[in-house]
Structures are given as C-alpha cells and as structure tokens.
Amino acid sequence: MAIIIDENTRVLVQGITGNQGRFHTGQMLAYGSSIAAGVSPGKGGQEVHGVPVYNTVAEAKEECGINAAVLFIPAPAVKDAAFENMENGVKTVVIITEHVPVHDAIDIMAYASDKGVTVVGPNTFGLISPGKCKIGIMPNQIYKPGKMGIVARSGTLSYEIANSLTAAGMGQSTVIGLGGDRIVGLSFIDVLERFEVDPETEAVVLVGEIGGNAEEVASDYIRRMTKPVVAFLAGKSAPPGKRMGHAGAIIERGMGTYDGKAAALSAAGAYVAQLPWEVPELLKKAL
C-alpha cells in the first residue's frame, strides 16, 4: 500500500533538460522510481539519463502512459505547466518550484479540484513511498520501508525526523511534503485521511510550523483518528510579523502561534514533541 504513489507510479518530469530536472531525474532513477518520460518544449527527441524527452505532455502521455508529473519549472511558468498536465488527465502533480505567485497557486488548486487532481506543493520536497517510488528532491539514503507515515510542511526538518526514525528502526510507509507556501494543494487532513485508511501505516508523524491555521484545522480530524499522531512544530521562538523562510511561516495578527497550535494538537490527543529528537521516543510510547 502506501499513499498517493507506489510501485505502479509512472512519472513524467517536466523541465527535465534544466539543471535541477536533469540532476533529480538521475537521483530518482537511482532510487528506483519509474521515470517514464520528460517534457521540455523544443527539446523533444533528446534523452536524459535514458529517459525520452517530449515537447508536450499530451505526446509523453500517449507514448509512455504516465500517471504522475513532477515540475522543475521556473516559477512564472508553473501555472501553465500544471494546467498542461491536468488538462491531459495526469492525476498527481508535484510542484517542487519555490516562489510561485500565490494567485497562480489559487488558480491551479481550483482547477485541480474540478479535475480530481492531487497537487503536492508548490515549494515542496515532494513525496516518497520508501522502496517503491520517490518523486522529489530529498536524499535517497535516509528512508526505509516501514509503517510510519510522515506529513510535513518543511523539507530538511522532515529529513532530520525521517532519519531519526530510520536510525531507531522505524521505517516509513510514505513521507510527504505539503509545501511551505500559503496556498498548497494538500492539507494535513487530506493526508491524515489517507494514512488513516492505509493498512500499511500504523502511526503518523506531523511536522508543522508556525503560521496559518493548518495544524489547528487538522486537530479536529486527529481527534477522530484511530491511529496515533506525534507532532513536532517548528518556530516556537519566532517573533510575530516576520516571515521565517517559508512564505506561510508568519505569525500575523496573533494567528498562527506555536502555543495555539501545540494546544490544539494536544487537546486532540496528539503527542507533541518539544524537540525534534523526542519524536521516535514518543512514537514508541504511542504504539
């Protein structure tokens, strides 16, 4: 099982001939992902690491039967690329790109909802179902197959936590990055619902941060979950009114504070780790 992606996922890399696209295509192939096609307008007919490159998504889909796409595209062109995939029936679109205009993100999410498309990102490291498929830019060596689901708003912090789980002998079913922007395709609840019904997943780690109300909203659902949830939240020491790296990581008008989020999650029955290294211990306790 695992969620969203697995051994049957066939990936299209949009922007495959750019630096990032090329490098991460190599990394994803090395991990064992099925990278079936690449798209770069005007570069059709080339190959990147043995992956055929097409001019359009329509052509790539027709020839290679892809069912997921990952975008390594400059921010101003992301909206068009995302729509190209959605119009062509691709049902999972992963947007790695940072700095996507927020109004573009709104348009992408509205169309995705019409078309029943799962959008991961923008500004995400991607997602991985260890041993089956990796779509994104995370390091290959820190994961191992297992029964913990991880859902995170930030990349490196989730690597740190995944790595500590792996070191503690707890593998992962799927690890997914929602993205650090204000408007992203998946909410914590969207992912928690999938983990709740995934037979392979036994417990979930939620890696949140200050800003917005995603963690507070998720708490309502966590209350009803049968599987345990351990949460870690970054930004306890962040001052109000400052954007802490992520567009969405800002305390505005007293909203989005660490204390509010931690209280909501605890009240919903989640275990809240005070420090990142407490996560594996708390998971053991929760199980």
Place this chain on the structure above:
Amino acid sequence: MKLFEYMGKEIFAQNGIKVPPGKMAASPDEAAAVAASLGEVVLKSQVLSGGRGKAGGIKFADSPDAAYKLAAELFRTDLKGFKTETLLVEKKIRIDKELYLSITLDGSARKPVLIASVSGGMDIEAVPEEKIVKKHIDPEVGVMPHFCREVVHRLGLTGSLAKQGADLILKLYQVFKKYDCELVEINPLVISGDELIAADSKMNIDDEAGCRYPAGTPVVEERTALEKKAHGIGISYVELEGNIAVMANGAGITMATLDIIEHFGGKPRNFMDAGGGADSEATAQAIEILISTEPKVILVNIFGGITRCDEVARAFVRVKEGAGIPVPVVIRLSGTNEDEGIAILQGIGIASYSDIREAAAKAVEIAAVS
C-alpha cells in the same frame, strides 16, 4: 510587500474607488499649505505598523496653523519604533457610520475570502462573529454583481449606498487580482452622507509576483539592510536580538535550530536559511553576513541532503583564509559527504558535531561565558 496607505489610496483612486481628497506632506510647511487648500483636515502618519490611530499617529487640524503644529509633532514622535517620514493630509470627511471591508487569502480553503462588517474602524478580530459577513470567492467565477448584492444586503445597505457598495466590492476584487494582493482592506469604509468613501487602505502585495506588477506599482522596502543583502544572494534572513548567529539549510530546520537554542537557554541573533544545495562561494558570503553582526558564537546546523557537508566546510576554509573568522564556530554536520566535511574542518581547527543537541548546548555555553 505592504504598501503605505497613500500608495494604496492612489491605486484605489486609479481604479474607481472613492477616497477623501488629500495630498502628501513631507514637512510642517507643506502640511499647512495642504490645510490652507482643503480646510479642516486630518493628518495621518505614513507608517506600516498597525494600531496607528491608538499610537497617536492620526491628528485633526481645523486651521493651517494647527496643521503646522500637529505635523511638527508627528514628525518628531516615534510610532512603535517607526519614524514618520511623510504625512497624508486629507480633507476631514463627515462620518455617519464606519464599515469594514477586505479581501484576503484563506489558505485552508485555498480561495480568496471577502470579509465585511457593519462594525468598522476597529480591529476586525474584536468584532463578534455574528456581525461579520464572510464569503469565499470561487476563483473560477470571480466576483459577480449578484455576489456583491448579497454582501451589501447582508450589511444592511439600501438605495444608493447599496449600489455604491456593490460597485465598490467589484472594483476591490479587480484591484486584488490586478495587483496580486494577499490582502486589500478598507477599515474604515465610511458612510458620509450619501457617499461611501475609503477612509483608509491596507494593501499587501505578493512578493513572488513582482515580475508582473502593473506599471507604476510602488515598491516599499521592509527589510533591514542586512536582510536585503542576504536576500540579494538568495538567502532568507531575519534579524533577531540575541548573540548566537545561526545558519542552517531549510526554513523548518532553521526555525527548529532557533527553538533548540532557546531550549538550552540561549538567544539567537538571526534566522538564516542558507537554502538547499548552495555552493561554497554563496555559503562563504552567508558566513560573512553572520560575522558582520558581531555575535558571540556562530552555530551551523547542516543536515546534508542536497546540501553537501564538504561544500559547507570549504566555505569556512574560504572565509578563514580570506577575511578571517573572529568568533568561535560550532558546527553540526550530518548527511551527504559528512566525513569529508568533518576532516576539512579539522584542518582549520573547527570541531564538528554530528548531533545538534551537543552542538547547540556547546554554542549556548560559549555565548554565556564570553
């Protein structure tokens, strides 16, 4: 990016939203001159901080002399740490009622949302829920006249005011879209006789949409000089008030590093997300920024994925051999090319840790004794 009130009002006026007649004044003399042409006026400090009225940044003057005196006073005083550089001097309008109107983004719904209330002029968070009209905007439909009619009806506007209100909502959404806004807010929106007038304006524009701002969109620099410099080399940087300079790779891990420092009783000097995959040259520039803030110690927390530990270590060699590193450095290196990174650092006498716990505790200890 937040715009000053006067900038937002210029945009409102250009897009058919009625604002009070007024002019900018950069000195008490100019303020007096505007008052001479407009009669009774209100002087408004152009600062970005909220709660301006309560902090004393708004004054009423009934003569050019009074305007001169009050302007001089406003230019002298600090408003929550902000100095007043300019004043907006506007004709005082009759206020029969104050409303609230805004369009902002709802991250959870992934849609814009319109918020309106018949209780304006105050903090919208303090208005009871039942007095607020909240309506999501379907981005594929946009704001249509029927949407506006419903909102003004729920606000209790009738006759000409209802028509003006509906028209204003349409135009406000056009501004919201055209300028890639995260927020447009009119508080208060004033009923003045038979007119609706935007007596204030708050506009936050999406930084990421800079490439397509309409011509003439004003730019306001909110970053400090250091934050601006860091931004120039692709690094997000926020100044804080402690004495432990911090560099990490990734927004979440950087925030967590600050939290860990505070957990051990230390105070971070800054937030610096040096990003993923930066090369040693960019990293060296980042280190120089940290050194320039004169911290007691520099704490580096690298979990190498795309970022390679050896590149980070090389950056320290580069700075050490160049301008030098005048403060102690504590480094945690873990992940890609970790062993190579540790060996390089040993070569220049910097000890590294593989666990952030030990590294952070050490940095806090150094900051406390030095």
